Amino acid sequence: MIKKLKVGLLIAVLSLAVGVGSAFAADLTFNTNTTLTVNGNDYFIGTGSTATSVVVDGTTATFVVPASSTLTLISTGRHTLSNDGGLTAVCTNTESTLTITGAATVIVTPSTTACGAISGGGGGGGGGGGSIPPVTPPVTPPVVSPGCSGGNVYNTSTGALCMSSVAQAAIAGCDNRTSGFSITTGGSCVGNIVSAAATSYNFGTKTLKNGSRGDAVMELQRFLNQVLNLGLVVDGKLGPKTIAVIKKWQKDNGLVVDGLIGPKTKAKMNASVQ
Numbered sequence: 001m002i003k004k005l006k007v008g009l010l011i012a013v014l015s016l017a018v019g020v021g022s023a024f025a026a027d028l029t030f031n032t033n034t035t036l037t038v039n040g041n042d043y044f045i046g047t048g049s050t051a052t053s054v055v056v057d058g059t060t061a062t063f064v065v066p067a068s069s070t071l072t073l074i075s076t077g078r079h080t081l082s083n084d085g086g087l088t089a090v091c092t093n094t095e096s097t098l099t100i101t102g103a104a105t106v107i108v109t110p111s112t113t114a115c116g117a118i119s120g121g122g123g124g125g126g127g128g129g130g131s132i133p134p135v136t137p138p139v140t141p142p143v144v145s146p147g148c149s150g151g152n153v154y155n156t157s158t159g160a161l162c163m164s165s166v167a168q169a170a171i172a173g174c175d176n177r178t179s180g181f182s183i184t185t186g187g188s189c190v191g192n193i194v195s196a197a198a199t200s201y202n203f204g205t206k207t208l209k210n211g212s213r214g215d216a217v218m219e220l221q222r223f224l225n226q227v228l229n230l231g232l233v234v235d236g237k238l239g240p241k242t243i244a245v246i247k248k249w250q251k252d253n254g255l256v257v258d259g260l261i262g263p264k265t266k267a268k269m270n271a272s273v274q
Helices: 215-228 240-252 263-271
Strands: 003-005 034-038 041-045 053-057 060-065 070-075 079-083 096-101 104-114
Touching: 034 053, 034 060, 041 104, 060 070, 060 096, 070 079, 079 096, 096 104, 215 240
Parallel strands: 003 034
Antiparallel strands: 034 041, 041 070, 053 060, 060 104, 070 096, 079 104
């Protein structure tokens, strides 16, 4: 059974009748949660609480708690239980609770502002309160351009660097690997981001020319995409249009304009990205 205390009513030990400004005639122990209305809002005096007097006056409630006794005031609306006793209310997901330990006289001025995530107690108030779980914003997955999946440094379709296409960080313990597992966390290295740009390219040992094919040609295409932003398809096939670009690059860099990618041209290319 829940008793109810409102302004204009007084609870005494034997009869429940007192007006505003009145007090309990003797110490009273509350055997059930008892409703207390302050400023139009309902609060509860917790079961087992003891008070010499409880006085409601408009927006405040004054509690006189005898020595070696306690009184708990509960707000199921999680209202802030401000008071002049320097006491800290315990705030949980469902309620706020203020504990007054006697001998003490404390004036409580509740506010309808919801309490925050409070832990610990102060000045003899309730301690070790729960906390409200933080709101975690939804995680938006990074946008991965075609050809940049699987942790590729270069787009397999265009040869462009994938760093600008996928917003993610390097995986600790994976170094420059994009397969296997991290030596630090044991997690997968798939999706690991390695160095933002190659510092050298493996153009192979053979001279590349019109009609050449293979991995060395793919490196050449990646180089041209990085340096000249050509957007070439990295397919490992060297054709006449790319040779024309090579000749212009050789001319601009003081090399023999022959369209052959030999040792001197390869060295100049790698030196240009150091």
